[in-house]
Amino acid sequence: MDRxxxxxxxxxxxxAGREGTVTGALTLDGETTPLRHxxxxxxxxFFDRNTEDVHILFSDVPLSDDTRADRFAMIHLARDGxxxxxxxxxxxxxxxxxxxxxAKNFDGEVSxxxxxxxxxxxxxxxxxxxxxxxxxxxxxxxVSFQYEARFSAPIPRPPTAAELNAALASPPAVAAEGYxxxxxxxxxxxxxxxxxxxxxADYQKDGAARLRELRADMPxxxxxxxxxxxxxxxxxxxxxxxxxxxxxxxGFTVRMVEENGAWKVGK
Amino acid sequence: MRIRHAAGIVVxxxxxxxxxxxxxxxxATQFYQKYLAAFAKATKVEDILPFMAExxxxxxxxxxxxxxxxxxxxxxxxxxxxxxxxxxxRGADGSTILSVTGVDDDKKTGTxxxxxxxEGGAWKxxxxxxxxKS
Numbered sequence: 001m002d003r004x005x006x007x008x009x010x011x012x013x014x015x016a017g018r019e020g021t022v023t024g025a026l027t028l029d030g031e032t033t034p035l036r037h038x039x040x041x042x043x044x045x046f047f048d049r050n051t052e053d054v055h056i057l058f059s060d061v062p063l064s065d066d067t068r069a070d071r072f073a074m075i076h077l078a079r080d081g082x083x084x085x086x087x088x089x090x091x092x093x094x095x096x097x098x099x100x101x102x103a104k105n106f107d108g109e110v111s112x113x114x115x116x117x118x119x120x121x122x123x124x125x126x127x128x129x130x131x132x133x134x135x136x137x138x139x140x141x142x143v144s145f146q147y148e149a150r151f152s153a154p155i156p157r158p159p160t161a162a163e164l165n166a167a168l169a170s171p172p173a174v175a176a177e178g179y180x181x182x183x184x185x186x187x188x189x190x191x192x193x194x195x196x197x198x199x200x201a202d203y204q205k206d207g208a209a210r211l212r213e214l215r216a217d218m219p220x221x222x223x224x225x226x227x228x229x230x231x232x233x234x235x236x237x238x239x240x241x242x243x244x245x246x247x248x249x250x251g252f253t254v255r256m257v258e259e260n261g262a263w264k265v266g267k
Numbered sequence: 268m269r270i271r272h273a274a275g276i277v278v279x280x281x282x283x284x285x286x287x288x289x290x291x292x293x294x295a296t297q298f299y300q301k302y303l304a305a306f307a308k309a310t311k312v313e314d315i316l317p318f319m320a321e322x323x324x325x326x327x328x329x330x331x332x333x334x335x336x337x338x339x340x341x342x343x344x345x346x347x348x349x350x351x352x353x354x355x356x357r358g359a360d361g362s363t364i365l366s367v368t369g370v371d372d373d374k375k376t377g378t379x380x381x382x383x384x385x386e387g388g389a390w391k392x393x394x395x396x397x398x399x400k401s
Binding site: 253 | 357
């Protein structure tokens with residue numbers, strides 16, 4: 001496996017692993033809810049901003065990126081009985097320093113600290129694995145609670161410069177560059193060869209005129225700037241260029257699809 | 268965090284047959300800057316309706332006049348100033364999303380996304396959302 005392919009495999013693994021795997025349960029007043037989803041992220045340390053805390057979220061239902069970014073959205077889900085969420089915050093030294101349980105039983109959210117136990121199996125920059133649990137049930141607001149979760153979760157991080165360069169040299173990014181070059185040439189047959197069969201079919205009508213429009217809109221210096229593999233095996237490649245008339249950055253995102261062994265721009 | 272969804276709080280008025288606001292060569296950024304200038308001068312929601320996408324104008328039509336005025340006042344209060352367009356992002360559906368930044372009345376810098384769509388060959392504002400940086 002060459003370096004570029006290996007890089008892509010790593011990126012694909014990271015994309016697929018945005019959500020980790022977990023086996024566990026949250027028990028509230030004797031009622032047990034399986035925890036099926038886990039997400040990890042890092043934030044500046046609560047006690048020391050120069051360090052990082054790892055935030056781990058367990059949930060019985062999937063939580064979108066937008067929902068996880070909006071604490072009130074999670075609390076509302078919990079208050080409405082639509083989600084059971086356990087959050088644990090772990091400092092850079094591997095110590096659980098706080099957490100919360102979000103559930104209808106608590107009318108939304110309750111902060112809980114001092115009872116979390118972490119047994120790490122793997123604790124690295126981009127992945128955390130282990131067991132989080134409580135030694136015994138605790139009671140707060142008249143609600144008894146306990147949880148246990150064995151988990152493995154990736155920590156999404158922006159790529160390093162080296163990782164970015166490798167991604168931009170990966171086959172889908174190189175194919176996206178070929179697509180840009182074909183647009184710049186403005187020759188329809190060559191352009192269609194950079195597309196999947198399905199995408200090319202869309203150009204059967206007025207293809208030459210549409211290519212002219214695209215060529216006029218795409219700045220001459222357009223190039224790939226970001227590569228984001230998707231869990232379905234496709235890869236989003238972001239393209240950027242500067243419009244000469246006003247210096248505005250113009251962005252395009254193409255979805256690269258592997259078709260018959262070659263990466264093409266899909267629909 | 269404060270988020271403004273213009274599409275959601277655009278208020279209604281009688282739908283006027285507005286002239287096409289965009290010349291053929293007008294960029295999405297130029298259209299939005301024209302809208303910002305019109306919004307700054309606007310005293311009632313009818314002044315900005317010609318810039319809005321049809322779905323927003325229809326939503327506005329269903330809003331009682333008194334609510335319309337209150338909502339327009341809210342739009343004015345929440346508006347950002349010194350708005351700059353940082354990037355135009357082409358969408359697969361023909362839309363363009365503008366990444367913008369601006370300053371609110373509390374001098375807080377915010378960032379926003381403005382979705383522009385084409386209706387009858389003219390740019391229209393589909394949705395606008397802002398988030399203050401904390």
